[in-house]
Amino acid sequence: MRAVPRFRDLPVTLRVPLVMAGLMVLLGFLASQSVLSALGRVQDARLSETARLHVEGLSVALGPSVLRQDVWEVYDILDRARSAYDGQRLLLSIVADERGRILAATDPRRAPVGEAVAGFEVNAVPPDAIRMTGDSTLRVMAPLLFQGRQIGQIVTELDVTDLLTERRNVSMWLLFGNAAATALLAFGGWLAVARILRPVGTLVLAMDDSKGAPRPISEADIPRGDPGLSRLILTYNRMTTAVESRAEAERRLAERERFVSLGRLSSSLAHEVNNPLGGLLNAADTIRTYSDRPEVVRQSAELMLRGLSHLRDVTRAILDENRLDRIGQVLRREDLEDLKLLFEPEVSSRAQSLTWKAEAGQDELARFPAAPVRQVVLNLLLNAGAAAGQNGIVGLSVAAEQDRLAIEVTDSGPGLGQADLDRLLASGPLPPGGGVGLRLVHDLVRGLGGEIQHERKDARTYVRVILPMKDSSDA
Known part of the structure; x- marks a missing residue:
């Protein structure tokens, strides 16, 4: 009732x-x-x-x-x-x-x-x-x-x-x-109040726009005879303009961060591509020299096939990370494997130890959009790898816990400074500088309705992201 x-x-x-x-x-x-x-x-x-x-x-x-x-x-x-x-x-x-x-x-x-x-x-x-x-x-x-x-x-x-x-x-x-x-007086009062508050109703409708974002009010709907309401609506219009500008700036920052993340991996990825190329060139030279020996040609062809397959996997992972049309796709186990493939060269370049546990099933992963989750995991891994340093330890765990997805990134580095913690955990304005990676993680997790937890224990830093599960149709 x-x-x-x-x-x-x-x-x-x-x-x-x-x-x-x-x-x-x-x-x-x-x-x-x-x-x-x-x-x-x-x-x-x-x-x-x-x-x-x-x-x-x-x-x-x-x-x-x-x-x-x-x-x-x-x-x-x-x-x-x-x-x-x-x-x-x-x-x-x-x-x-x-x-x-x-x-x-x-x-x-x-x-x-x-x-x-x-x-x-x-x-x-x-x-x-x-x-x-x-x-x-x-x-x-x-x-x-x-x-x-x-x-x-x-x-x-x-x-x-x-x-x-x-x-x-x-x-x-x-x-x-x-x-x-x-x-009669009640009806007259309703007409009078409705007429007086019509601009306020217009303001409320603009704020409750079905598109989910406030829209500005046209000049024709601004009551020129009421200075107070006019100032209120003009202030609201300036606020909507500022909100739109901020949303556009955040979108551009997110795009830039995608390229920044790949840029941070460029050196390691170059080695990851260059090493198979050397083997491919040697195999091609061997085939040309010993073309009359079928066994040597077969072994060289198999070597070339493995090298080309590895290059294909690396290229696909880079393209998937750089694509802008992944918003409608759901998260898959292959996405986590792509991230591992992208991050392993970074680990190898620093002689680090990587622990990778992706235990969540496809049904649980499919309840989340792929693009923001990939970006969150990659940014946290890059920060963990940089913090762990030479011969350090980096770990990733992805597990389903009842109606939540838990993503935990660990490293053996010295821990996050206060400025980095503010960017990762706080929602207020931040001073300029320091990059946008951790703040982007914060904004993406908040957009997914999740929360971020930080813990420093046993000389390890633990960053835990908790995301509530939704229906796969909503992902």
Whole structure:
């Protein structure tokens, strides 16, 4: 189940309208409560005034009739009062004597004469205390006063359905009005923020380009009316130019390092080519001199075949190392053999001892691209050979360890200096000078997602490269 994103993780083009909508909802709620509260006070005042006038008018008119216990006169006064005030609002009016017995009512069936009025006093309140409670009917109870003396009671039942409908309609209009205003302001806020932040969106899209590298923003998309954003985008464009320049410089350095590596081997390779050539010339001279002796010709031809095969292997290894179109090829065991063939003359020229253990299988090697791995191994071997010196010891081990490929180069030299360690292990800027071989190893290993480890132990230097394995299709 996908987790709901947190508010702070939402884009600003959504956060600002949502904040505006939230504030509008809060403001609308407070305004609605204020309006409904004011409406309630007005309605309560109207009800209280209606009930007070009704009771006071009845008190003046009913006094003598109640004293005489004149039921018909009391009923006539109640009937005329209902017509005079609000016949639709006054549902029932009851007059009781001082003993609490009903004298007359506008609806004799509901309130028969002689019945106790106590049953109608439930939930009844004085006129000054009447309030809208949500019920459609309200009851008001007041003493019947005549010449300063209480001679009975008046109970009135009021119909407030219209007032409840009015309050409900006002609430609905407030709800719809607030919702419309909130939606309108939220949409307006989204449009405004989206327009303001459009250059920022352009900047984000440029940084997230599908090609994997940031691209510059065209002049037409730079907001001239906003100096801050203009400076930001111009700075970004300068940064992309610098990134492109650096990438081009690194590419050229990598190409140069390939030639430098072969240049460092040129002297040894010259001997490796020259030695078979001498034997080939001797074999050719022997064939020419003893052309009539088949056995001598056969032996000389076999010698020439072995020499030419060796020259072919050396030439192929040099060409493979110098080719620029190996990016799409996977690493093979033959690549490691080529590196050994290239490096052995360097070892022989210094009378060094070489230990070579390529134990990784073809399936594991095929998960890596050939060109960068070859370059890493060759550069480390050349540095190890130079460090080991005359009669030194150099070793290479290539082994698969679970989901990793471990490449370890050892030498018996004095060890790497601090400057060389910085070039091999550090990622920060470096001072000029010192060559690019070790830094190229660092950059290639980082590009392959690997790591480099260094250890000095038992008068030996160990440089270990750990590369994570990928699917062969990704190599």
